[in-house]
Amino acid sequence: MRETGWLGWIWFAGIMMIVMGSFNAIEGLVALFRGEYYVVTEQQVLVFDITAWGWITLLIGVLVALAGAALLAGAAWARVVAVVLAVVNAVAQLAFVSIHPLWSTIVIALCVTVIWAVVVHGADADTTSDRLEQTHHH
Numbered sequence: 001m002r003e004t005g006w007l008g009w010i011w012f013a014g015i016m017m018i019v020m021g022s023f024n025a026i027e028g029l030v031a032l033f034r035g036e037y038y039v040v041t042e043q044q045v046l047v048f049d050i051t052a053w054g055w056i057t058l059l060i061g062v063l064v065a066l067a068g069a070a071l072l073a074g075a076a077w078a079r080v081v082a083v084v085l086a087v088v089n090a091v092a093q094l095a096f097v098s099i100h101p102l103w104s105t106i107v108i109a110l111c112v113t114v115i116w117a118v119v120v121h122g123a124d125a126d127t128t129s130d131r132l133e134q135t136h137h138h
Helices: 007-033 050-072 076-096 101-137
Strands: none
Touching: 007 050, 007 076, 007 101, 050 076, 076 101
């Protein structure tokens, strides 16, 4: 078992999830406290109830950030949760496409990159954490 350079992608994915989760939480809080910020016209926003959407976005944001932290901690379950939440986050960004097309596109691209990093290089995290555990026990 040797350490690979691909472990950096897992760290990248974890850090990006914390950043994206924080952004989602902020979007949710803005929707809750300044709902008029997002309500442009009925044709431009894919949201029916701004308060419910704000709570959902805030919750997704917190979960994404926590999953990112768990990913950095090397939790194997965090890889599955990270992929699921990145997919949910990417789909949720569709609500913003008509208002903030560039921002939504960037977040969706980051979600895709996180999914790729976790799916393709997730096993590298196991190999490295196993190696570190063996080093500490000897």
